Amino acid sequence: MVMDPEMLFRDKIENEIKIEPKDWMPEAYRKTNIRQISQHAHSEIVGMLPEGNWITRAPSLKRKAILIAKVQDEGGHGLYLYSAAETLGMSREEMINDLHSGKAKYSSIFNYPTLTWADIGAIGWLVDGAAIMNQVMLTRTSYGPYARAMVRICKEESFHQRQGFEALLVLSRGTEAQKAMCQDAINRWWWPALMMFGPRDTESTNSDQSMKWKIKRKSNDELRQNFVDMIAEQIKTLGMTLPDPHLKWNEERKHYDFGEINWDEFWQVVKGNGPCNKQRLDARRKAWEEGEWVREAAEAYARKRVDKLKG
Amino acid sequence: MNQKKTSYILHLADNSLILGQRNSEWCGHGPVLEQDIAITNITLDLVGQARSLYQYAASLLGEGTTEDSLAYLRTEREFLNCLLVEQPKADWAHTVLRQFFFSTYQYYLCQQLLSHPDAQLAAIAEKSLKEVRYHVRWSGEWVIRLGDGTTESKQRLQLALAALWPYTGELFMPAAYESGQGTDLSAIRPLWNEKVQAVLREATLDLPGETFMHSGGKTGVHTEHLGFILAEMQYMQRTYPGCEW
Numbered sequence: 336m337v338m339d340p341e342m343l344f345r346d347k348i349e350n351e352i353k354i355e356p357k358d359w360m361p362e363a364y365r366k367t368n369i370r371q372i373s374q375h376a377h378s379e380i381v382g383m384l385p386e387g388n389w390i391t392r393a394p395s396l397k398r399k400a401i402l403i404a405k406v407q408d409e410g411g412h413g414l415y416l417y418s419a420a421e422t423l424g425m426s427r428e429e430m431i432n433d434l435h436s437g438k439a440k441y442s443s444i445f446n447y448p449t450l451t452w453a454d455i456g457a458i459g460w461l462v463d464g465a466a467i468m469n470q471v472m473l474t475r476t477s478y479g480p481y482a483r484a485m486v487r488i489c490k491e492e493s494f495h496q497r498q499g500f501e502a503l504l505v506l507s508r509g510t511e512a513q514k515a516m517c518q519d520a521i522n523r524w525w526w527p528a529l530m531m532f533g534p535r536d537t538e539s540t541n542s543d544q545s546m547k548w549k550i551k552r553k554s555n556d557e558l559r560q561n562f563v564d565m566i567a568e569q570i571k572t573l574g575m576t577l578p579d580p581h582l583k584w585n586e587e588r589k590h591y592d593f594g595e596i597n598w599d600e601f602w603q604v605v606k607g608n609g610p611c612n613k614q615r616l617d618a619r620r621k622a623w624e625e626g627e628w629v630r631e632a633a634e635a636y637a638r639k640r641v642d643k644l645k646g
Numbered sequence: 647m648n649q650k651k652t653s654y655i656l657h658l659a660d661n662s663l664i665l666g667q668r669n670s671e672w673c674g675h676g677p678v679l680e681q682d683i684a685i686t687n688i689t690l691d692l693v694g695q696a697r698s699l700y701q702y703a704a705s706l707l708g709e710g711t712t713e714d715s716l717a718y719l720r721t722e723r724e725f726l727n728c729l730l731v732e733q734p735k736a737d738w739a740h741t742v743l744r745q746f747f748f749s750t751y752q753y754y755l756c757q758q759l760l761s762h763p764d765a766q767l768a769a770i771a772e773k774s775l776k777e778v779r780y781h782v783r784w785s786g787e788w789v790i791r792l793g794d795g796t797t798e799s800k801q802r803l804q805l806a807l808a809a810l811w812p813y814t815g816e817l818f819m820p821a822a823y824e825s826g827q828g829t830d831l832s833a834i835r836p837l838w839n840e841k842v843q844a845v846l847r848e849a850t851l852d853l854p855g856e857t858f859m860h861s862g863g864k865t866g867v868h869t870e871h872l873g874f875i876l877a878e879m880q881y882m883q884r885t886y887p888g889c890e891w
Binding site: 380383384387390391392393394395396397398399400403404406407410411413414417452502505506508509510512513618621622625626627628629630631632633635636639 | 663667670671673674675676677678679680681682683686687689690693694696697700713714717718737738790791792794795796798799802878879881882883886889890891
C-alpha cells in the first residue's frame with residue numbers, strides 16, 4: 336500500500352525519525368526551516384562583527400589567539416548552517432541578499448556594541464551560554480541536516496562559553512578597574528541575553544506549529560528559565576552580581592524568579608532601532624559589495640580553467 | 647645573553663605578528679565566507695608563530711620579560727619587522743600578493759632554519775614550515791586567479807604589484823643581527839625570484855623592472871603605518887599596566 340506522503344511525514348515526526356532533504360515535507364515546514372536555519376546562519380556571520388571588533392586590540396597574545404580562533408569558528412558555523420539551509424532549495428546567495436535587504440533577520444543581540452574588552456568575555460559567557468540552551472535543544476530538531484550541524488556547533492560553542500567565563504574570571508580577580516569593567520559588561524549584556532530567547536510564550540507567533548513539527552522542542556520561556564537558573568549559580572564564582580533586584584531563588588518552584596524584560600526595548604531592536612543595527616548591516620553589505628570583483632574574478636578564472644581542460 | 651640572537655628572533659617574531667595584525671582586519675569582512683575563514687586561519691598561524699618566537703626570546707632575555715611585554719611594551723623604533731608586513735591591507739589583491747611575497751620568503755627561510763644549530767629555533771621553523779607551505783599555495787593560487795581572472799582583477803593586482811614590489815627588496819638586505827644566524831639571504835633570493843616569477847607569469851602579469859627598494863624596518867625605521875598599528879594593538883596594555891588578562 337502506498338502511504339500518503341503527508342501521513343508518512345507525520346509518522347516520521349511522531350516516531351522521531353529525521354526528515355531528510357529528499358523527503359516529502361509540507362511547504363510550510365520547508366519555509367519555516369529555511370527561515371530559521373538561514374536566520375541562524377546570518378546570526379553567526381553578523382556575530383563575527385562585534386567580537387571581531389576587539390581582535391586588533393586584544394590585551395594579550397593569548398587572548399588575541401583565542402579570540403581569532405573563536406570568530407573563525409563562528410564563520411565555520413555560518414558555513415555549515417548555510418549548507419544545511421541550501422538542502423531545502425534556497426541558494427546561499429539568495430539568503431545573503433535577504434539579509435542585506437532586511438527581509439531576513441539575525442539575532443538582535445548582535446545589535447549591541449562591544450565597548451570594552453570585558454564585553455568579549457560577557458559575550459562568550461552570556462550570549463554563547465544563551466545560544467547553547469537553544470542549540471542543545473536543536474540537536475534533536477526534526478530536520479536531519481540542521482540537527483547534525485547543531486551537534487558540531489554545540490561542541491564548539493560550549494568551549495567558547497567556558498573561555499568567556501574564564502576571561503571574566505581573570506578580570507574578577509584583577510585590579511579594581513578590571514573588576515569594574517567586568518561588572519559593567521555583565522550589567523549591559525544580561526538583559527539583552529535574556530531577550531535572545533524571544534517573546535514570551537503567550538506572544539510568540541511561530542512557536543506552536545514549530546513545536547508540533549518538533550523543529551522546536553522547548554518553549555521560549557522554558558529555555559529562558561533554564562538559562563537564568565544556570566547563570567544565577569555561575570555568577571557566584573565570579574563574585575559579581577546580575578542587574579536584577581527581583582532575582583531570587585524560589586524554593587517552591589525550584590527555579591529562580593526574575594524581573595520583567597524591557598519588552599519595549601526588545602521590539603525596538605527587532606524593528607531596527609538597536610544601537611548597532613545600521614552599522615552591522617552596513618558592514619555586511621560593504622564586505623559583500625567590495626568582494627564582488629573578487630568573486631567575479633574567481634568565477635572567471637574557474638571558467639577559463641574548464642575551457643582549457645575541454646581544449 | 648647574545649643580543650644579536652635575540653634581535654634576530656624578535657625580527658622574525660615581529661614580522662609574523664605585524665602581518666597577523668594586518669590580516670586580522672579582514673576577519674568578518676572577507677569577500678566570501680570561505681576566504682574570510684582562510685585568511686583568518688592564516689592570521690592565527692602567524693600569531694602562533696609570533697608567540698613561539700616571543701616566548702623563546704623572553705626566556706633568553708629573562709628579567710621578567712614575557713611574550714606580552716615584547717609585543718605590547720616595545721615602541722615604534724624597537725620593532726624590527728620589515729616594511730612589507732606593515733603596509734595597509736588595502737584590497738584583496740594587495741592582501742594576497744603581500745601574503746604570497748612574504749610566505750614565499752618565509753618558506754625558504756624556514757627551510758634554512760631547519761638545520762639551525764639552535765634546536766629551539768629549528769623546532770619553531772619546522773612547525774611554521776607546515777603552515778607556511780599552505781600559505782604559499784593559498785596566496786599563490788589567489789595571485790594567479792586574480793591575474794588571470796577579469797580585467798578589473800588584473801588591473802587591481804597590477805596596482806598592488808606596483809605598490810608592494812618596492813618593499814620586497816628589504817627581505818633580502820641583511821641587518822647586522824642577521825649575520826651569523828646560520829641563514830643566508832643571498833641564497834634565498836634566487837629561489838624566491840624563481841618562484842615569484844613563475845607565479846606572476848602564470849598570473850599573466852608583467853614583471854616589475856629594476857626599481858628603488860625601501861628599507862629601514864629591520865633596523866626600526868618604519869613607515870608611518872607602524873605607529874598606528876601599535877597604538878591600536880598596545881592600547882590595553884598601555885592603559886592598564888601590569889594587569890593579568
